Amino acid sequence: MALPKIILHGYWRSSASYRVRIALNMKGVAVTHRSVNLRAGDQKQSAHLDLNPQGYVPILELEDGTCLTQSLAVLDYLDATYPEPALMPRDAILRSKILAASLVIASDIHPIQNLSVLKYIRAEYGQGDAAVKEWVQHWITRGFESLEAMGNASKEFFLTDTPMFFECCLIPQIYNARRFGVDMTPFPKLLAVEARCQALSAFENALPENQADAPTADE
Numbered sequence: 001m002a003l004p005k006i007i008l009h010g011y012w013r014s015s016a017s018y019r020v021r022i023a024l025n026m027k028g029v030a031v032t033h034r035s036v037n038l039r040a041g042d043q044k045q046s047a048h049l050d051l052n053p054q055g056y057v058p059i060l061e062l063e064d065g066t067c068l069t070q071s072l073a074v075l076d077y078l079d080a081t082y083p084e085p086a087l088m089p090r091d092a093i094l095r096s097k098i099l100a101a102s103l104v105i106a107s108d109i110h111p112i113q114n115l116s117v118l119k120y121i122r123a124e125y126g127q128g129d130a131a132v133k134e135w136v137q138h139w140i141t142r143g144f145e146s147l148e149a150m151g152n153a154s155k156e157f158f159l160t161d162t163p164m165f166f167e168c169c170l171i172p173q174i175y176n177a178r179r180f181g182v183d184m185t186p187f188p189k190l191l192a193v194e195a196r197c198q199a200l201s202a203f204e205n206a207l208p209e210n211q212a213d214a215p216t217a218d219e
């Protein structure tokens, strides 16, 4: 069987790639997954930089070779191109609130815990594992405190009764939080949204450990 012509250049543990995997699964869009090994530095190779001069994943490469970057812009493209199920509501105020919550993650939390930022802190400021871990925990916790207050307690998911754009961002960020040992007990609303999302196959199939490039138990 021929492989799908749309290619997602990503990495199993990249949370920005994870956002796009969830959205693709929700929309039922089949893609070929091409792994960019961030630990090995594949993102710095010229072949990758030709596709994304920022040297990041994800990249969604369309059938005609057009490369879309920045996960939130890719989610926006997917929602415009494959309207069902919608990732954004029509209501302009709700839409703005969903985008604001998504940006708490994508603009305020995630960039300061990115691999290249953590490497820089280690190399330029001589910080070790404990300090780096504390840094990441601090900024995730600060961001989650805001988000916990921004959710709507009467809704099944964060601000809506179906998972949308924000949930594509939240679930990968919670995955990262656990990876860095963040205490999640102060965030019951976020945990309830997570539990509802994880019951859905679109989210389960996007889990890092369910990706072909995830290391096996003995690696």
Ligand SMILES: N[C@@H](CCC(=O)N[C@@H](CS)C(=O)NCC(=O)O)C(=O)O
Residues within 6 Å of the ligand: 013, 014, 015, 016, 017, 038, 043, 055, 056, 057, 058, 069, 070, 071, 072, 106, 114, 115, 116, 117
């Ligand atoms: N704002 C970008 C962030 C992309 C990003 O930070 N990707 C990370 C993986 S989650 C990456 O490629 N890191 C490689 C590096 O830091 O060298 C997006 O949302 O797509």
